[in-house]
Amino acid sequence: MKVVAFNGSPREDGNTSMLLNMVLQALxxxxxxxxxxxxxxxxxxxxxxxxxxRENRNRRCSVEExxxxxxxxxxxxxxxxxxxxxxxxxxxxxxxxxLMDRGGxxxxxxxxxxxxxxxxxxxAARRGGAIHAFDTLNHFFLIAEMIVPxxxxxxxxxxxxxxxxxxxxxxxxxxxxxxxxxAWVMKKLQE
Numbered sequence: 237m238k239v240v241a242f243n244g245s246p247r248e249d250g251n252t253s254m255l256l257n258m259v260l261q262a263l264x265x266x267x268x269x270x271x272x273x274x275x276x277x278x279x280x281x282x283x284x285x286x287x288x289x290r291e292n293r294n295r296r297c298s299v300e301e302x303x304x305x306x307x308x309x310x311x312x313x314x315x316x317x318x319x320x321x322x323x324x325x326x327x328x329x330x331x332x333x334x335l336m337d338r339g340g341x342x343x344x345x346x347x348x349x350x351x352x353x354x355x356x357x358x359x360a361a362r363r364g365g366a367i368h369a370f371d372t373l374n375h376f377f378l379i380a381e382m383i384v385p386x387x388x389x390x391x392x393x394x395x396x397x398x399x400x401x402x403x404x405x406x407x408x409x410x411x412x413x414x415x416x417x418x419a420w421v422m423k424k425l426q427e
């Protein structure tokens with residue numbers, strides 16, 4: 237079993253990455269293989285609504301000029317998916333939204349390729365807007381018919397400067413519980 241985590245922050249080693257790594261470490265302790273993929277700052281554009289993916293049904297987006305299909309392949313290959321984003325004006329980053337729009341459509345028109353995979357959201361915030369970003373990520377999982385495990389609180393933590401989220405003790409406990417719960421659900425699905 238494998239979980240792929242997408243860091244939607246352009247800061248590769250910033251607060252969002254730190255939160256994702258907290259979850260990934262908990263998953264690794266449970267014997268789950270993990271991979272962290274840097275999405276933020278990548279060359280990925282939004283969906284053009286050309287619907288060629290619906291015509292082609294080849295598990296790919298027809299836009300080939302960017303890294304979209306690389307990320308879509310990672311998304312589709314995983315048993316579990318972690319989507320992490322900082323809060324940008326009360327929502328997710330543009331790269332994260334592009335992955336959700338393009339990957340979600342490719343999965344849907346190819347027979348629901350994300351159905352019954354396990355998905356969880358992780359959000360870093362300076363102060364506010366985190367719940368809206370959290371909802372955006374969870375809406376993606378739910379419309380893709382994915383299974384969303386809970387945690388001890390909403391999967392978010394607060395921090396402005398790099399490393400501040402590590403000072404959010406409740407946020408860290410939430411990430412730890414999320415990783416343990418995600419592993420439990422994935423193992424139950426394999427039984």
